[in-house]
Each structure stands twice: as structure tokens, then as C-alpha cells.
Amino acid sequence: RARSFASRRIYRQSQRPLVQSRMPAATRKQPIRLYSKAIFLGYQRSRTNQNPNTALVKIDGVTSKEETDFYLGKRVAYVYRAKKERKDSKIRVIWGRVTRPHGNSGAVRAKFRTNLPPKAMGSRLRVMLYPSRV
Amino acid sequence: MPKKGKTTTGPRGSRNEFLSKGVERLSRSASYSRKGKWAVKNKKAVVKTVAAKPVITKTLKNGQTRVISKKTPRWYPAEDVKRPLPSRKANARPTRLRSSLTPGTVVILLAGRFRGKRAVFLKQLASGLLLVSGPYKVNGVPLRRVNQAYVIATSTKVDISGIKVDDKFNDDYFKKPKAEKKKKTEAEFFAEPEKKKPIDKARADDQKAFDAGLIKAVNAVPQLAEYLGARFTLKRSDFPHEIRF
Numbered sequence: 001r002a003r004s005f006a007s008r009r010i011y012r013q014s015q016r017p018l019v020q021s022r023m024p025a026a027t028r029k030q031p032i033r034l035y036s037k038a039i040f041l042g043y044q045r046s047r048t049n050q051n052p053n054t055a056l057v058k059i060d061g062v063t064s065k066e067e068t069d070f071y072l073g074k075r076v077a078y079v080y081r082a083k084k085e086r087k088d089s090k091i092r093v094i095w096g097r098v099t100r101p102h103g104n105s106g107a108v109r110a111k112f113r114t115n116l117p118p119k120a121m122g123s124r125l126r127v128m129l130y131p132s133r134v
Numbered sequence: 135m136p137k138k139g140k141t142t143t144g145p146r147g148s149r150n151e152f153l154s155k156g157v158e159r160l161s162r163s164a165s166y167s168r169k170g171k172w173a174v175k176n177k178k179a180v181v182k183t184v185a186a187k188p189v190i191t192k193t194l195k196n197g198q199t200r201v202i203s204k205k206t207p208r209w210y211p212a213e214d215v216k217r218p219l220p221s222r223k224a225n226a227r228p229t230r231l232r233s234s235l236t237p238g239t240v241v242i243l244l245a246g247r248f249r250g251k252r253a254v255f256l257k258q259l260a261s262g263l264l265l266v267s268g269p270y271k272v273n274g275v276p277l278r279r280v281n282q283a284y285v286i287a288t289s290t291k292v293d294i295s296g297i298k299v300d301d302k303f304n305d306d307y308f309k310k311p312k313a314e315k316k317k318k319t320e321a322e323f324f325a326e327p328e329k330k331k332p333i334d335k336a337r338a339d340d341q342k343a344f345d346a347g348l349i350k351a352v353n354a355v356p357q358l359a360e361y362l363g364a365r366f367t368l369k370r371s372d373f374p375h376e377i378r379f
Binding site: 030031032033034035036060061062067068069070071128129130131132133134 | 232234244245249250282283284285286287365366367368369373374375376379
């Protein structure tokens with residue numbers, strides 16, 4: 001069907017995510033981050049076999065095994081978007097916890113309620129500040 | 135080991151050691167001398183008091199009393215009767231409070247509606263949850279319960295020694311009333327969800343009354359009110375394991 005320039009523009013605009021700069025000033029709130037950024041490196045593995053039950057996580061700024069002590073037990077969230085709305089939201093979360101350090105350079109192991117999907121490898125994880133022991 | 139300056143009375147540990155199962159270190163004569171039995175002047179035998187046998191006293195129809203000894207019954211079940219484990223509810227104690235949490239500590243709320251806000255820790259309630267207040271006028275955090283695990287204690291303290299936290303602010307005060315589960319009729323199912331109820335006036339009044347003292351304590355410290363009004367956030371160069379809260 002013929003799509004006019006105007007109708008296509010309106011369609012494109014509706015697809016753009018609502019970002020701070022496009023929000024009306026009244027609804028603009030200072031975002032706050034209460035989690036550490038982390039990356040899902042991959043599953044626990046040996047050279048040729050991997051165990052998807054345990055995820056390896058690299059937390060930003062943590063470079064040694066001693067530094068990981070703060071993060072042990074903290075909850076981790078893999079946040080992703082889906083096309084279908086569930087419970088009023090297109091955003092979904094897989095929750096897990098940091099279980100133990102991994103290696104000497106600050107990586108950490110985490111176990112999730114359901115295993116992380118392999119497409120999440122290399123993507124952002126959120127290591128929350130709770131349960132807090134401070 | 136007996137404490138210095140205290141005379142030990144009653145049962146203490148054995149003065150004799152076991153070298154191995156059933157083999158004691160000291161011989162009979164050595165232990166006799168060690169126990170000091172040679173120094174006891176009164177050689178009368180110590181009479182062991184025998185516990186009285188359990189007894190039931192029954193009153194008969196004619197007013198007389200009859201004493202029956204409570205013997206173990208002749209009948210007992212062939213299979214072992216399972217006994218429920220003793221309930222530990224009586225021993226339940228509130229969660230151990232972290233040493234960094236003292237009344238008056240400014241605390242960062244990590245999750246929930248007020249995440250990132252800094253509030254003043256008042257006291258630990260009987261359930262183990264922490265009672266916290268913004269104060270409300272300063273940052274919108276009301277008198278609220280919060281779990282210790284969802285809180286970071288900062289080193290900033292407010293002097294609330296002059297403030298008395300009323301006993302009425304206990305777990306029951308904050309507990310949500312149990313909502314009755316109703317089976318929704320079809321009409322109710324499609325009806326609009328109920329709007330949020332406005333806040334109880336009594337709660338608002340309690341908050342105001344309590345915060346009056348707290349705000350005074352907060353204003354006594356320079357910039358503390360602004361600090362409590364600001365939210366905590368991690369920035370790019372902030373790594374929580376390096377932050378000294």
C-alpha cells in the first residue's frame with residue numbers, strides 16, 4: 001500500500017525509544033544507578049565443554065580476587081527486551097546471585113534462576129548492591 | 135577452669151581426664167587425693183535425695199482423696215510414635231543488627247519505592263526490620279520499615295539521643311491489613327481497578343509529630359538536610375567495593 005512520507009515519519013517516530021532528551025521537561029528525572037555494571041562472559045567451561053548452569057561475570061572495576069569479596073552474594077539481573085508484553089511490560093529480567101570468585105583477576109561466578117540464554121554472552125548484567133553487608 | 139576470685143560450687147568439669155575411651159588419667163587413689171576427699175571432716179555419707187515418684191491425687195465422689203502413683207502405662211503402641219520436633223518459635227530473635235547501624239545512622243535505601251534515598255535509621259523493630267524516616271519533609275521517605283539487607287549504612291550519624299521513638303511504631307502499626315480474597319464476579323472483573331486510597335490522616339499526623347523532633351536534629355548539622363534530600367547514585371568512576379560509605 002502507498003505509504004506517504006508523512007505516515008512513514010509518524011510510524012518511525014513511534015518506534016523511537018522515549019529517551020530523556022525527548023521527554024517533556026516535567027517528566028525528566030535524574031536517573032540513578034544502584035547497580036554495578038557487569039558483562040556476561042560466558043558459561044563455566046573447560047576447553048571444549050561448557051556448563052550452562054554457572055555463568056562467568058566480569059564486574060566493571062573489579063580486577064582482583066580480593067576485590068570481589070564485596071560482591072559475593074549480591075543479586076544479579078540480566079535485563080532484556082521482548083516483543084510480547086508480559087505483565088504490562090516488554091522488559092524482562094532473569095535474576096541470579098554472585099556465588100564465588102572465578103580466577104585471580106576479579107571475575108566472578110553467578111547462578112541464575114534459569115540459565116542465561118547464550119545470546120546474552122557479551123551483554124550487560126546488573127550487579128545490584130543488595131543484599132548488603134555494609 | 136574456676137574463675138579467679140570465685141568459689142566454684144555445684145557441678146564443674148571432671149578433675150580427671152580421659153586418656154581414651156573409658157581409661158582415666160588418674161587412678162582411684164590419685165583422684166581421691168585430687169578431689170580433696172581427704173580434707174572432708176564430715177565423714178557422714180551424703181544422702182542423695184530421690185525424686186518423688188510422680189503421683190496423681192484423685193478426689194472420689196464421696197469426698198475422699200485417693201493417691202495413685204503415676205506409673206508408665208502398660209500399653210504402648212507397637213510402632214514408634216512420631217513426635218513433632220520442638221518448635222523454635224519461642225526462641226525467635228530479631229536479625230542481628232550490623233555494628234554499623236546505630237540509631238541515627240544515615241542509611242541508603244537500595245531497593246523499593248525509595249531506592250537511592252537517604253534516610254535516618256531510628257531503631258530495629260521486634261520483627262528484625264529497621265524503622266526508618268526521611269524525615270518526610272526533607273526527602274519524602276515516611277516512617278517506614280526496611281530490611282537490613284536492602285540498606286547501606288553510611289558513616290554519617292544524626293544525634294537522635296533526644297528523640298524518643300514512640301512504642302506505637304511497631305510492626306503491627308505498619309502491617310498491611312489482610313485483604314479478604316473475594317471471588318470476583320464478572321462485572322467486578324471488568325470494572326476499573328480501584329484507585330489508590332489516600333493516606334490515612336492518622337499516619338500523616340503521626341509522621342508530622344515525630345518528624346518535628348527529627349528535623350530539628352537534622353537541621354542542627356550543616357548541610358545534612360541537603361544531603362538527605364539528595365539521592366545516592368553510582369557514577370562512572372564509582373566502584374562500590376572501593377567506596378567507603
